[in-house]
Amino acid sequence: MTATTPEGGADGLPPGLPMPVTLPGLPERVRIHEVGARDGLQNEKATVPTAVKAEFVHRLADAGLTTIEATSFVHPKWVPQLADAAELMPLLADLDGRQPAVRLPVLVPNEKGLDLALGLGVREVAVFGSATESFARANLNRTVDESLAMFEPVVARARAAGVRVRGYLSMCFGDPWEGPVPIGQVAAAARRLYELGCTELSLGDTIGVATPGQVVALLDELTGGGIPVDRLAVHFHDTYGQALSNTLAALQRGVGIVDASAGGLGGCPYAKSATGNLATEDLVWMLHGLGIHTGIDLDRLSATSVWMAEQLGRPSPSRTVRALTHQEL
Ligand code: HMG
Ligand code: MG
DSSP states (O other): OOOOOOTGGGGGOTTTEEEEEEEOOOBBBBBEEEEEIIGGGGGOOOOHHHHHHHHHHHHHHTOOEEOOEEEEETTTTTTTTGHHHHHHHHHTTTGGSSSOOBBEEEEOOSHHHHHHHHHTTOOOOEEEEEEEEHHHHHHSSOOOHHHHHHHHHHHHHHTTTEEEEEEEEEEEOOOOOOEEOOOOHHHHHHHHHHHHSSSSEEOOOOOOOEOOOHHHHHHHHHHTTTGGGGEEEEEEEESSHHHHHHHHHHHTOOOOOEEEOOOGOOOOOOOOOOBBOBBBHHHHHHHHTTBBBOOHHHHHHHHHHHHHHHHTTTTTOOOOHHHHHTTTO
16 A cells, blocks of 8 residues: 555645655666756747846756756857857856755857857856757758767867766657657767767657657667666657656666756757657656655745746646646646
């Protein structure tokens, strides 16, 4: 029988909340890589004022998130929503000395982006590659080979400067132009990106089409090919409602870094069928229910997403945010 909290919700917990019960094979801790301020806001029609972005990041840090992807140093014509990256970063400087430490990675596609980021004292960057030619062209105006060549000096210089480099790999399962992406093609692209020297590889289901068996198959292919599981992260979009089940499958395979977006903000401006990311609140609800430590104050995080939804003028799509804040489902 499952233990539940008493009716009415003791200790401020929602009524009927079951006590945590774990499952075999799960990590003890999960680090959430929060992408709302970047992946979320890059896809908004309206450009959010810089001061609101800065407040968003501070509220996320106050809620206990320790890795908060802040923005992108990309061409402003390609992603006008994040054209204020150079103005935003100094407004986040006070987060530097926090305990626990707050990491503020930013996306950089090329050396120009890296120079701008390093000039502002950024300590963690991410390059973003594609498993398919169509998305490489749409997102970076490059072939897969050309994009890897563009990343090579970025990764080398960043590592030489002691800066962490995440490598995103998009379209790991399906691609809106090319359909299903063969696992061998994804594994080959992942390996090339990893071998550039990325400290972490985030596997993106950019259009949210994957299901758990496919996730496990890809993870097994990559770890079987020598990429340690502790270097892998997963990045799911929730287009078909599969993001949480895919995450659980990845956790059971030993993945301990999960990307998520507060309130489920997100998408990708260069992939039409990409909808919101996995909502951080939905993820935290599941992790806490499994007894996995995150360090996140869920009420505070939900309040942040409600606040951000007000700024954007529409409700959060996260089921957990809506349930916790008594909004209609
Ligand atoms: P391009 O047009 O081929 O650039 O774009 P270029 O190298 O030919 O240079 C053209 C001009 O852009 C030059 O200026 C450069 O200086 C300038 P001009 O001489 O004409 O005045 N430029 C820059 N300006 C500012 N910052 C820079 C920069 N680089 C060049 N970094 C480029 C190539 C890569 C720049 C462009 O395609 C671009 O910015 N793409 C970014 C697209 C993007 O941000 N997409 C969203 C992120 S990916 C994603 O969301 C997926 C993910 O979430 C995972 C998942 O879900 O799968 C990560
Ligand atoms: Mg994404």
